[in-house]
Amino acid sequence: MAEFGFNEHHQNEVINYMRFARSKMVLRLKTIDSCFEELKDSRLVEETFTVDEVKEMLDGLQAVVRGEVEMELINTAHTNVLLLRQLFSQAEKFYLRLQSDISELENRELLEQVAEFEKTDFKTTNKINQETSKVKLAPLNEGGVSELLNKEIVRLQEENDKLKARMRTLESQAMSALDERTKAERALKDVQTVQGDQQLAAQSQEISSLEGTVAALRGDYERSLSANSASQKGLQENLISAKHDLLRVQEQLSLAEKELDKKFQQTAAYRNMKEILTKKNEQIKDIRKRLQRYEPNE
Numbered sequence: 001m002a003e004f005g006f007n008e009h010h011q012n013e014v015i016n017y018m019r020f021a022r023s024k025m026v027l028r029l030k031t032i033d034s035c036f037e038e039l040k041d042s043r044l045v046e047e048t049f050t051v052d053e054v055k056e057m058l059d060g061l062q063a064v065v066r067g068e069v070e071m072e073l074i075n076t077a078h079t080n081v082l083l084l085r086q087l088f089s090q091a092e093k094f095y096l097r098l099q100s101d102i103s104e105l106e107n108r109e110l111l112e113q114v115a116e117f118e119k120t121d122f123k124t125t126n127k128i129n130q131e132t133s134k135v136k137l138a139p140l141n142e143g144g145v146s147e148l149l150n151k152e153i154v155r156l157q158e159e160n161d162k163l164k165a166r167m168r169t170l171e172s173q174a175m176s177a178l179d180e181r182t183k184a185e186r187a188l189k190d191v192q193t194v195q196g197d198q199q200l201a202a203q204s205q206e207i208s209s210l211e212g213t214v215a216a217l218r219g220d221y222e223r224s225l226s227a228n229s230a231s232q233k234g235l236q237e238n239l240i241s242a243k244h245d246l247l248r249v250q251e252q253l254s255l256a257e258k259e260l261d262k263k264f265q266q267t268a269a270y271r272n273m274k275e276i277l278t279k280k281n282e283q284i285k286d287i288r289k290r291l292q293r294y295e296p297n298e
Helices: 008-043 051-093 102-106 108-119 143-265 268-294
Strands: none
8 A cells, every 4th residue: 555655543543444445335235135135036936937037027026126226325435535534524623624626536547556555465354453443533643744834823822912912012102092082182282272261251342342343334324314214205295296297297188179179169260070970970870771671571
């Protein structure tokens, strides 16, 4: 098994697993042999059989053998998973990540080496110490791997100590910054208080100044309002006088229109026009009377 690169301890573990697998294989083969023996004893009691009877017996035997083989394959797969579980659990205790190459499981060259080992070396392993046949795998004790793991653990512990020291330094700096912030806030409040008093005095002075300005503006407004009232009164008087003049002019125009109408009626043209209109009205009345006489139904 030296060609696989195993040390003595791991070689013993492989031998134990192969011994376990062989025992399971022998047990399952005995079960299959018993199936055939049972068929011989229970069914092969006559000298001749028909084709249907032979077919029935073979089908039944096939179903039994198939079930046994399938059960053994499934059990073998589950057993391999449990073995991998033990290996992975031990690896995780040392923060290792194992990897497997599934394609190597069908490597014919490696499979032939395992078969050769089973024919030769496996037969000489009865003298191996039985302490290695424990089900639970022992932790890794090889010097090289253990030394590397210990170095990694020491390195991680050193980094952890450095991080803790840095954390304490940062905490100290944070506390100092917090104290400085508190002092700054207090100083700011004091400055704001002083500035508030100064601003209050300035605002009071500004309010007094604004009150004086408002009083002056109010006086100017009242004086302007009085002047506007006097001006408005004079404008109202002028408006009333203008209205009276307008009424007087309108009355004069009406009298002038009446006089012009009277003079127009006294002219010869007006009298002739009036006589013509009178004659036309009489002619229209006469025509209507004639029409009523000739067309009484309309």
